[in-house]
Amino acid sequence: MSTDPYRVLLAEILLQRTPAERVAEFYPSFLKEYPTVTHLASANVKELRKLLTPLGLQKRAQWLIELATRMVKEYGGHVPDRQDELTKLPGVGSYTANAILCFGFRRDVSIVDVNVARVLRRVFGLQGRRPPSRDEALLKLASDLVPRGSGPEYNEALLDFAALVCGPEPRCGECPLSRLCNFYKERVVEVI
Ligand code: SF4
Structure with a gap:
């Protein structure tokens, strides 16, 4: 880029x-x-x-x-x-x-489109379907997560992750975040 x-x-x-x-x-x-x-x-x-x-x-x-x-x-x-x-x-x-x-x-700001919103809501168990630009809790979380000094690398990785792993059909079985992910834990409990 x-x-x-x-x-x-x-x-x-x-x-x-x-x-x-x-x-x-x-x-x-x-x-x-x-x-x-x-x-x-x-x-x-x-x-x-x-x-x-x-x-x-x-x-x-x-x-x-x-x-x-x-x-x-x-x-x-x-x-x-x-x-x-x-x-x-x-x-x-x-x-x-x-x-x-x-x-x-190279500013450490968050970039939250619908795909990134989907990932953060799943991982952190956030409720809500509002457009990302109007979801204050989501925007605050997204902003807090950006690592200082690595904003571009972090955001690029998150956008790629949202497109390639945690898409509309999430590939949880091969996801490195599954241990942390609320969505995954709830689905495992449902299956059990
Ligand atoms: S475990 Fe599944 S839902 Fe959770 S972040 Fe990974 S791909 Fe997305």
Whole structure:
């Protein structure tokens, strides 16, 4: 994963509601066309919309031009490094802001999407089905768990773990966390 804040921001915006495999194919040519914030700020909205058509979510074209323009005007062409500034940009919610802070600026912040929420709720036996961004207990736990100095590595590992091991159909039999996991313990008791 890139550690350049602009590249991280671009990737996160493109990944919104879009499968990662499609973004991975598309991303290199997009970056070649718009290698910096300044290039993106001067993009033509019709051309950008056309370029983004294969990915869907057409409002992204407008968001990208708007946020790049604001970064040029307000931040000297740089991606801001504070959550309150990032979340004022179009298309950037708290999840996207934290992903940019973590991978672009090496901050020890949590990144909680629905997949990470599923893992933490299972392991720690948390109740609740609210969207992660509105589950205060979950967000507090997730934030407390991030190891100091290793935020990017930890979050990348947790996202991979949520995708590869503790998915919708969890692979508990081969999971290194099974001894700690509430969900697993309860299922074992049910089976017995
Ligand atoms: S034991 Fe199962 S439910 Fe618990 S973390 Fe591992 S894969 Fe997920």
